[in-house]
Amino acid sequence: MQKYFVPPEQLTEAEAVITGEDAHHLANVMRARVGDSIKVSDGATREATATVAEIAKNRIVARVDELHPPTAEPAIRVTIAQSLPKGDKMETVIQKGTEIGAVRFVPFVSERTVVAYDAKKETKRLERWQKIAKEAAEQAHRGRVPEVEAPLAWKQLLQAAGEADAAFFCYEKEAGSMLRTALRSAIASRGGTDGMRVLLIVGPEGGFTEREAQEAEQAGCVPVKLGARILRTETAGMVGLACVLYEAGEMGG
Template identity: 80%
Template sequence: MQRYFIPPGQLTASEAVVTGDDAHHIANVMRARIGDSIIVSDGASREVRATIAELGKGRIVAAVAEELPMTAEPGMRVTIAQSLPKGDKMETIIQKGTEIGAVRFIPFLSERTVVQYDAKKETKRLERWHKIAKEAAEQAHRNRVPEVEPPQTWKQLLQSVREADAAFFCYEKEAGTMLKRKLRSAIEARGGANGMNVLLIVGPEGGFSEREAQEAEAAGCVPVLLGARILRTETAGLVGLTCLLYEAGEMGG
């Protein structure tokens, strides 16, 4: 059954109104008919099964048939902070990270970031990133669409550390400190993983500089390894995210 996210104001006690590209997708791509069922979420607190009652141009009205439980979101809330990678790698990170269970993405600029950041293109790029997150959340049957923040500076990112219950940064020069061990310690200190906010920071293609590593630790981040092998920047965040959610019991653990 197809799933769609709509603004909270378009989901009432009795009906759901789907507009824009999603309405086009329902009518012209899925070729839905009156009486067909869809799943609609407001991305906040409600998800319903609804029966299509009206098919209009750019507007679909569906009658709420059943309230559904909001059980698809992980108890541990993981934010991936990713130094902007080259090409379309950020799109892959957002898409796959959404499928796995990340709740937020923070692109940032670091000392060895290779890509040339163009602020003039930020709005268009953010719109595309949000669209990718929404489509991936629908495909993965998420209850919410992950947030995608505008790119931040390194200093701005470090200020976000105080918001997290635990913050880890992937650093290949950190000898022998595995993410699993540090995460378990953090979970035990907090008394459980449910509701825990975790920040996972991933560097660019060239990794973090020693100065950045020192600044990250001073801000409260814990340097960790993801294994004995060096991972590409677009791989590291996804591996780290999977490890975090597995240890929290969110992926069959």
Template identity: 60%
Template sequence: MQRYFVAPDRFEDDRVVLEGEDAHHLSRVLRAQPGDTCIVSDGVSKEALVAVVAASKERVETKVVEWLAMTSEPAVDVWIAQSLPKGDKMELVIQKGTEIGAARFIPFVSERTIVQLEPKKEAKRLERWRKIAKEAAEQAHRNRIPEIEAPVGWKELLKLAAAADASFLCYEKEDKQQLRKLIREVLDGRPDAAARILLIVGPEGGFTEAEAREAEAAGCRTVGLGKRILRTETAALVGLTCILYESGEMGGAT
């Protein structure tokens, strides 16, 4: 069933109003008629099955048929810190990472990042990334849209490690500490509480040894993702999937 995210103030008692692109999609693309149903969420605390009352290109008025439980989100919050990759790879990471279950995306610039930041384009780029996350969250029937942060520098990123319960830096030269084992250590130590895990993925050229040491000094643990070298966008998605599998979100052991 089609799902939409709306601002919390769009909920008014048992009425919900959709406007803008969502209203156009529901009324013109899906050609919704009075009585047709869809799911609407505020991405915070309210989600409902609603029925269309009146529809136009700019505005669709609906009425709540049934309030729904918000149970689709992982108990583990995974923050994907992705060094800005070339081309549209960041869009792929956000789209697929949202579908899998990431809670937050933090683009950053490291020493070997090739992409050059252009402040004039940042707002437009963020808008596009957030739209991609919204659409992916709707498609995956998530209860919330992941946060998409503005790009930060390497030093600023490392400060975020203190806010997470565990921080892992994917490092191709790490052959002793594998992600799976360390995830189990974190989760086994927090059996009754959700964990916030920061997963840091480098650019196409990987991290320098100096960056790996700086990350360790900031409280991160360098980890490997197996014997094969993964592309940057692949590493982010594999790491995310490993964490959610081990937490039981994908049928893994708990």
């Protein structure tokens, strides 16, 4: 069953109104017909199972059959902070991270980031990333679309890390705790995972420098390992995210 996100004012107890590109997609790509069932969400606190009642150009009205709170959102809220990778790898991180259950993505620039950051292209690229997050959220039947923020400088990211209940940075040279061990300790200290905010920081293709590792620890971030194998930058975030959600009981754990 196809799912679409609409502004809160377009989802009432009686009907859901889908407009713009989503209406075009539903009518012309999915070839919806009156009587078809769809899912609609306001991206926040409500979602509905609805039946298509009216199809017009760039506007579809569906009758709400059942309205209820979102059921697919994890109780633990994980943000992936990803050092800007080469090519279209950031798109992969956002798409797959959204499917798995991340609630927010924060790109950042670190010492070994090889991507030439161009502020002039920022708006267009951010719009594309947000669109990818929205489409992935619809495909995965998420209850909300994850936030995708504009890239931060390393120092800015470390300042923002203090807002999380627990912040971990993946460091291949870390000889200490595995992510599972550090996460269990953080959960025990907090007394549970409900509403817990976790920041998972992933470095660039060349990894973090020793100076960045020291700065991260000074900012309260915990260095962790994801295993004995060296992962690609676009893989590390997905593995870390899945581990966090599994440990929190969100993936059958």
